[in-house]
Amino acid sequence: MKAGIVVFPGTNRERDMAIALRVVTGREPVMIWHGETDLPDLDLVVLPGGFSYGDYLRCGAMAAHAPIMAPIRRFAEAGGHILGVCNGFQILTEAGLLPGALLRNGALRFLSQDCHLRVERDDTPFTRRWKTGDVFRAPMAHGDGNYIADDATIRELEDSGRVAFRYARPDGRIDESDAQTNPNGSIKAIAGVLSANLRICGMMPHPEDLVDPLMGGEDGKPLFEGLVEALVR
Amino acid sequence: MSSATGQKPVDEALAREFGLTAEEYGNVLSIMGRTPSLTELGIFSVMWSEHCSYKSSRVWLRTLPTTAPWVIHGPGENAGVVDIGQGLAAIFKMESHNHPSFIEPYQGAATGVGGILRDVFTMGARPVANLNALRFGSPENPQTRRIVDGVVRGIGGYGNCVGVPTVGGEINFHPAYDGNPLVNAMTVGIARQDRIFLSAAAGIGNPVVYVGSKTGRDGIHGATMSSSEFDEDALAKRPTVQVGDPFVEKLLIEACLELMATDAIVAIQDMGAAGLTSSSVEMAGKGGVGIDLDLDAVPQRERGMTAYEMMLSESQERMLIVVHPDKTELARAIFEKWELDFAIIGHLTDTGHIVVRHQGRVEADIPLDPLADQAPLYRRPTAPSPEPAPLGQITDPVGIEQALIRLIGCPDLASRAWVWNQYDSTVGGQTVKRPGAADAAIVKVEGTSLGLALTTDCTPRYCRADARQGGAQAVAEAWRNIVATGARPLAVTDNLNFGSPEKPEVMGQFVAAIEGMGEACRVLDFPVVSGNVSLYNETRAPDGSSVSILPTPAIGGLGVLEDVNRAIGLAMPAEGTLVLVGATRGELGQSLWLREIHGREDGAPPTMDLAAERRNGDFVRQQIEAGHVLACHDVSDGGILVALAEMAMVGEAGCILSAPQSGMRPEAFWFGEDQSRYVVAVRDAEAFTVAATSAGVETRTLGQVGGDGLTLPSGATISKARMKAVNSAFFPALMDD
Numbered sequence A: 001m002k003a004g005i006v007v008f009p010g011t012n013r014e015r016d017m018a019i020a021l022r023v024v025t026g027r028e029p030v031m032i033w034h035g036e037t038d039l040p041d042l043d044l045v046v047l048p049g050g051f052s053y054g055d056y057l058r059c060g061a062m063a064a065h066a067p068i069m070a071p072i073r074r075f076a077e078a079g080g081h082i083l084g085v086c087n088g089f090q091i092l093t094e095a096g097l098l099p100g101a102l103l104r105n106g107a108l109r110f111l112s113q114d115c116h117l118r119v120e121r122d123d124t125p126f127t128r129r130w131k132t133g134d135v136f137r138a139p140m141a142h143g144d145g146n147y148i149a150d151d152a153t154i155r156e157l158e159d160s161g162r163v164a165f166r167y168a169r170p171d172g173r174i175d176e177s178d179a180q181t182n183p184n185g186s187i188k189a190i191a192g193v194l195s196a197n198l199r200i201c202g203m204m205p206h207p208e209d210l211v212d213p214l215m216g217g218e219d220g221k222p223l224f225e226g227l228v229e230a231l232v233r
Numbered sequence B: 001m002s003s004a005t006g007q008k009p010v011d012e013a014l015a016r017e018f019g020l021t022a023e024e025y026g027n028v029l030s031i032m033g034r035t036p037s038l039t040e041l042g043i044f045s046v047m048w049s050e051h052c053s054y055k056s057s058r059v060w061l062r063t064l065p066t067t068a069p070w071v072i073h074g075p076g077e078n079a080g081v082v083d084i085g086q087g088l089a090a091i092f093k094m095e096s097h098n099h100p101s102f103i104e105p106y107q108g109a110a111t112g113v114g115g116i117l118r119d120v121f122t123m124g125a126r127p128v129a130n131l132n133a134l135r136f137g138s139p140e141n142p143q144t145r146r147i148v149d150g151v152v153r154g155i156g157g158y159g160n161c162v163g164v165p166t167v168g169g170e171i172n173f174h175p176a177y178d179g180n181p182l183v184n185a186m187t188v189g190i191a192r193q194d195r196i197f198l199s200a201a202a203g204i205g206n207p208v209v210y211v212g213s214k215t216g217r218d219g220i221h222g223a224t225m226s227s228s229e230f231d232e233d234a235l236a237k238r239p240t241v242q243v244g245d246p247f248v249e250k251l252l253i254e255a256c257l258e259l260m261a262t263d264a265i266v267a268i269q270d271m272g273a274a275g276l277t278s279s280s281v282e283m284a285g286k287g288g289v290g291i292d293l294d295l296d297a298v299p300q301r302e303r304g305m306t307a308y309e310m311m312l313s314e315s316q317e318r319m320l321i322v323v324h325p326d327k328t329e330l331a332r333a334i335f336e337k338w339e340l341d342f343a344i345i346g347h348l349t350d351t352g353h354i355v356v357r358h359q360g361r362v363e364a365d366i367p368l369d370p371l372a373d374q375a376p377l378y379r380r381p382t383a384p385s386p387e388p389a390p391l392g393q394i395t396d397p398v399g400i401e402q403a404l405i406r407l408i409g410c411p412d413l414a415s416r417a418w419v420w421n422q423y424d425s426t427v428g429g430q431t432v433k434r435p436g437a438a439d440a441a442i443v444k445v446e447g448t449s450l451g452l453a454l455t456t457d458c459t460p461r462y463c464r465a466d467a468r469q470g471g472a473q474a475v476a477e478a479w480r481n482i483v484a485t486g487a488r489p490l491a492v493t494d495n496l497n498f499g500s501p502e503k504p505e506v507m508g509q510f511v512a513a514i515e516g517m518g519e520a521c522r523v524l525d526f527p528v529v530s531g532n533v534s535l536y537n538e539t540r541a542p543d544g545s546s547v548s549i550l551p552t553p554a555i556g557g558l559g560v561l562e563d564v565n566r567a568i569g570l571a572m573p574a575e576g577t578l579v580l581v582g583a584t585r586g587e588l589g590q591s592l593w594l595r596e597i598h599g600r601e602d603g604a605p606p607t608m609d610l611a612a613e614r615r616n617g618d619f620v621r622q623q624i625e626a627g628h629v630l631a632c633h634d635v636s637d638g639g640i641l642v643a644l645a646e647m648a649m650v651g652e653a654g655c656i657l658s659a660p661q662s663g664m665r666p667e668a669f670w671f672g673e674d675q676s677r678y679v680v681a682v683r684d685a686e687a688f689t690v691a692a693t694s695a696g697v698e699t700r701t702l703g704q705v706g707g708d709g710l711t712l713p714s715g716a717t718i719s720k721a722r723m724k725a726v727n728s729a730f731f732p733a734l735m736d737d
Helices: A014-025 A069-077 A087-094 A151-159 A221-231 B002-007 B012-017 B022-032 B038-047 B098-103 B105-121 B142-162 B234-240 B246-260 B275-287 B307-312 B325-337 B368-373 B400-409 B460-465 B467-483 B504-524 B592-598 B610-625 B639-650 B666-671 B685-694 B720-727 B730-735
Strands: A003-007 A030-033 A044-047 A081-085 A101-103 A111-119 A135-142 A146-148 A163-168 A190-194 A200-203 B071-073 B080-085 B088-096 B126-136 B166-173 B182-192 B207-212 B265-270 B290-294 B318-323 B341-349 B353-358 B361-367 B431-433 B441-444 B451-457 B488-497 B528-534 B538-540 B546-548 B552-561 B577-581 B629-634 B655-657 B678-682 B699-705 B709-711 B717-719
Touching: A003 A014, A014 A221, A044 A087, A069 A081, A081 A087, A081 A221, A087 A101, A087 A200, A111 A190, A146 A190, A163 A200, B012 B022, B012 B038, B022 B038, B022 B361, B038 B275, B038 B307, B038 B361, B038 B368, B080 B488, B080 B528, B080 B552, B088 B105, B088 B488, B088 B552, B098 B105, B098 B142, B098 B182, B105 B126, B105 B142, B105 B182, B105 B246, B105 B265, B126 B142, B126 B246, B126 B441, B126 B451, B126 B552, B142 B166, B142 B182, B142 B246, B142 B730, B166 B441, B166 B451, B182 B451, B182 B488, B182 B552, B207 B246, B207 B325, B246 B265, B246 B318, B246 B325, B265 B275, B275 B290, B275 B307, B275 B318, B275 B341, B275 B353, B275 B368, B307 B353, B307 B361, B318 B325, B325 B341, B353 B368, B361 B368, B400 B592, B400 B639, B400 B666, B400 B717, B400 B720, B451 B467, B460 B467, B460 B504, B460 B552, B467 B488, B467 B504, B467 B552, B467 B610, B467 B629, B488 B504, B504 B552, B504 B610, B577 B610, B577 B685, B592 B666, B610 B629, B610 B678, B610 B685, B629 B639, B639 B655, B639 B666, B639 B678, B639 B709, B639 B720, B678 B685, B685 B699, B709 B720, B717 B720
Parallel strands: A003 A030, A003 A044, A044 A081, A081 A200, B088 B528, B126 B166, B290 B353, B488 B528, B655 B709
Antiparallel strands: A101 A146, A111 A135, A111 A163, A163 A190, A190 A200, B071 B080, B080 B088, B088 B182, B126 B182, B207 B318, B207 B341, B265 B318, B290 B341, B353 B361, B431 B441, B441 B451, B451 B552, B488 B552, B538 B546, B577 B678, B577 B699, B629 B678, B655 B699, B709 B717
8 A cells, every 4th residue: 555644834743644654564665745736646544634724714724725636636626535633634624635633632721631532334445444333542632623514414424324423321321411431522423434435534533643562553444454454555 | 111211210219110220230339431332231130130140149059069970061062961862962051930920820821831942952952851940829829720721821831832741740749839820831952962062152253143933022121020029010020921932933943953953053152141241242252252132133123123132132932142153054944944034233342342233333341251150149148937836746646548538639749630731741752751651751762762750859848947948858859850760860850949049047948958968969970050149039918028939949850761672661460570679767747647537737847867868769679670570650749559559549459558667556557758769660679678778778568469459458439539539629720612
């Protein structure tokens, strides 16, 4: 699997993502500068976390208009696989590649803590190493992760099974109104969503920061292993 | 200030307004041989401010031990540099941003983080960890909530955005900080030993390059503000607080590190306190060269700035670099790639002067040697602090169980999770022990087997009772916290926060604390490699008197683990025996038990026996290295029972405790704060105690790991759930979250 990580001014989790991809693929991912107008030959494009353009204007709003986004759109239209984590998820929604938006956390504070995610379907390249209903741990670190969309969009996402992950208790129960379980207040406790063709996934928590027992666990590893399995040529 | 001072004549009265004494102004006149210009007076006043010149502290700082075989650069550079093995160096420093954080807590704290980051990456290191030591006023003070909220948001807002994990620190509350909180920020970075960058300028004719943000009118005379006491108009000084932009800082880090991978740089320094003035004066001064600056070339944020304003501005996220002339375009291309300003604003000369030109006029022309050499140096009068009175007979009015509950819920011991959860502690993917998981934070050095153990420590109430013991204790506790993870302590950075040096009793505290620190550093082979002094931490009481903070020599400690996989935490394991390392006399003077149960802050602080500290710590570290220890926690605030409660609250099990030491009152045994002690959980207690005895280390079995709470010798059990509920209540209640 050939993976590329897009670096915008203010991106800060590109190194974490590179480590996770290296651990799982055994290869060095390509770093792609935001000013590029072409993508190299890739199986996976990753938009990592951070504060692109300082979160000025709105999280992800300016990055969505960076030169690199034109080839990324073409890559998406051609059926390419894209993973957006944290700020990367925000950029994908701002670019219209995923539906919805991410508001300030419900408590209006930055939240850095472990959360538990329930896998909502296991037949996508991002989730195939889990079973539907599995729960895994991942660190979250964001100020604006409160997922929202209009009723019709939420209905559409739910009906077509495009919710990838939900915030949950360790036993898998969902409680949208409980700040312990759904820390940022996301609607329907949505933590990650998929595109209609299931090839673009955006999520707020950071599976890439939990791929080594030394750092507290390997809960995030199956996501990357699944991608390798699905995308290896 | 600018428009007003622009019209005033330069004279002794203006010099006083700028913080110079009559005598200091007299020296300015004799150095210059004429009346200085406004810009020149501004340069003298900031370079000779307490903040930049260390005029009250320098003679004492020199007495601290600063060398060891593993020290690469001690004090004098932007940060301290130590050898951590494998050709790598750790570069670190702690610095205060106290006064700005009272005036404008968010920006004060944020720019504190930004400033200390620059001190570290300016030397060639990628920053890998931030810590911060915070002291706030009484929780009952209505100002405290505003300050806590702003400071925490500011630290998070800056650190999270630049992508450096905030992994540790400490927080105390005390009424002595009501009008003067302390924000001490520490950054640790990693560099290759053969790529460390220094600030001494060299090469006559070499271009002087300005990079980063544009210069504005913010922060003018910030260094002078930090060198005087607050008065009732403190909040009117908001315009002297700088405004940070962590996004630009992030770009600056990446651009500087990219430039540092080339061989373009001769010397580099960040523009911190006193901005363009101190960076240019210090770089040229250290290199023994002169420097010409053309202010017309300085990137400016607003129109019509004067030379005085540009030289004194403390606009953030700016660096000054001397580059090799044939690499200028290479450097320019890197900074343009990162969309940062880049301007050649001068060159080095052989005149030995700093010459500042603006709009065709020479605005300043000062000989550099006397500016540095004749900087004021004071050996201010000291007065000893009174000996603490003995405690006398103390009774236990509440019992062990109730006392523990009160202690783990009190402001100084309550869970800090509310604060930590606002700091990104995992970015970078190298955080092995997050806040609260071990006595020191553990960060892996990417691509190696090495780990860094990082901590900040100080117990100000001990320092007030006995500054010498308190200074030694701060160093010893930092050392102990590193040892408790299995790491080898290497060096410290210090942040000496005190009241006005013009008060003999404060100066007495300062000198005694340094003596204590120096003694501990020597015995523990734990030299001081960088640091910062913050004086004039005073607030005006309503009756007009000036109230000093508690003496607070905050210590930032750094240790290394050759194999980071061997690091241990403090969480109670699933099984094992609990053993106390170190002797217990039951010292309750200045203890939190005394304060929380009796409402008394008196008595002598616990005795420091540095030889025992060293012996106990070396033994514990060897046992951890040998893999015999499952978990380890130092015994500090609150004593043994609080240490056990902390282990249980984050652990897999509780513990069942045996009877305390015979011949000692239970509260003295469980809550005494005797130093140099650790609680360890071990699999083979017998082997451990035999090894201890042969090392001359006193141990005592405390009980067995097990159950779901703390089971006291009486048989009563305090459940983990109850302890956690009490422990986690304070911050949300204070902040109304």
